Amino acid sequence: NNHLIEKPQEEHEALLATLPLQPSGTPNFHPKQPFILYKGAWIAKSLVRGALAMEQHFKSRPTDLLLVTSPKSGTTWLKAMIFATLTRTSYPLDQHPLHTHNPHQCVTNLERVFSTGRRQIIEAIPSPRVFNSHLPYSVLPQTIIDSDCRIVYVWRDPKDVLISMWYFSGKIMGGADKIATFEEVYNSFCQGVNNYGPIWSHVLGYWEESKQRPEKILFLKYENILQEPVKHAKKLAHFIGCPYSEAEENQGVVEQIVELCSFGKLKNMDVNNNEIPSMSAHNISPSYFFRKGEAGDWKNHLTQEMTERLNTIIEEKFKGSGLMI
Ligand code: A3P
Numbered sequence: 104n105n106h107l108i109e110k111p112q113e114e115h116e117a118l119l120a121t122l123p124l125q126p127s128g129t130p131n132f133h134p135k136q137p138f139i140l141y142k143g144a145w146i147a148k149s150l151v152r153g154a155l156a157m158e159q160h161f162k163s164r165p166t167d168l169l170l171v172t173s174p175k176s177g178t179t180w181l182k183a184m185i186f187a188t189l190t191r192t193s194y195p196l197d198q199h200p201l202h203t204h205n206p207h208q209c210v211t212n213l214e215r216v217f218s219t220g221r222r223q224i225i226e227a228i229p230s231p232r233v234f235n236s237h238l239p240y241s242v243l244p245q246t247i248i249d250s251d252c253r254i255v256y257v258w259r260d261p262k263d264v265l266i267s268m269w270y271f272s273g274k275i276m277g278g279a280d281k282i283a284t285f286e287e288v289y290n291s292f293c294q295g296v297n298n299y300g301p302i303w304s305h306v307l308g309y310w311e312e313s314k315q316r317p318e319k320i321l322f323l324k325y326e327n328i329l330q331e332p333v334k335h336a337k338k339l340a341h342f343i344g345c346p347y348s349e350a351e352e353n354q355g356v357v358e359q360i361v362e363l364c365s366f367g368k369l370k371n372m373d374v375n376n377n378e379i380p381s382m383s384a385h386n387i388s389p390s391y392f393f394r395k396g397e398a399g400d401w402k403n404h405l406t407q408e409m410t411e412r413l414n415t416i417i418e419e420k421f422k423g424s425g426l427m428i
């Protein structure tokens with residue numbers, strides 16, 4: 104419905120034109136989409152446009168649920184988990200929509216929809232709505248901060264985020280090394296110049312807020328969920344307002360949801376296991392979101408020197424926050 108697509112606003116375009124561009128020499132895997140610095144974060148220009156449109160138009164409802172991650176931190180997994188948890192009584196689990204839909208088709212990214220002027224899609228969704236976003240806390244629209252809507256935040260060891268990002272970008276570009284070397288991407292990551300970076304600011308923004316408002320933000324770590332999926336599935340269900348009943352627990356429903364959303368299960372479904380670039384405006388195929396699904400792959404990619412330098416940066420940034428890698 105093209106007539107429903109809104110044109111970008113002139114004052115937003117004027118603001119976008121004044122924002123700093125990423126430093127020269129720092130790689131970007133979307134040549135037409137440089138990162139620009141908005142409220143302390145490096146974000147692709149069209150998505151800053153989306154954030155500005157959100158600030159102006161988005162109306163949060165108290166029943167909304169928002170999954171926030173830094174890209175490559177477990178978005179796909181948590182989209183599946185949240186969606187499956189919320190809809191578990193609507194379908195027999197062996198006929199659940201996750202068998203026929205990629206998790207990204209089940210949960211929409213807010214800033215992307217707003218960046219293309221299609222906010223009507225969002226407004227038409229009946230409550231309770233579930234969205235995801237990669238926006239840092241400092242960039243979230245005030246309506247989300249002020250309303251009673253809840254946020255699930257997931258972070259991951261930044262070293263693994265870097266590795267995951269490197270492979271993902273490579274898939275999209277048909278070889279990431281065509282754009283930049285791994286060393287260049289690593290250096291840029293250490294400077295904080297990457298998609299929605301710096302990653303430590305992203306994590307800290309939500310961490311600090313979750314300490315103030317634990318009822319508003321559930322703060323989770325990818326590696327911990329991997330280690331204890333059932334415990335985290337219960338925690339998640341409780342937080343999003345649909346805790347497992349005793350009967351469900353006795354019937355093993357928690358384990359079944361965990362299994363349905365597990366890496367091995369999702370990766371091998373036909374809907375996810377295909378290379379056809381079918382998603383969004385980019386050459387992204389569902390299979391790109393499933394690579395290894397493990398903790399610690401950075402050990403196979405980073406030299407000791409690279410590891411120490413990045414660890415030191417992160418430890419310094421996290422100092423005093425109570426957060427550890
Ligand atoms: P790796 O590249 O390290 O394998 P995002 O969804 O935020 O883009 O993150 C992608 C990362 O999550 C990839 O990490 C991917 O393999 C992993 N992943 C995808 N689905 C998963 C699942 N069900 N369980 C665990 N990890 C998953």
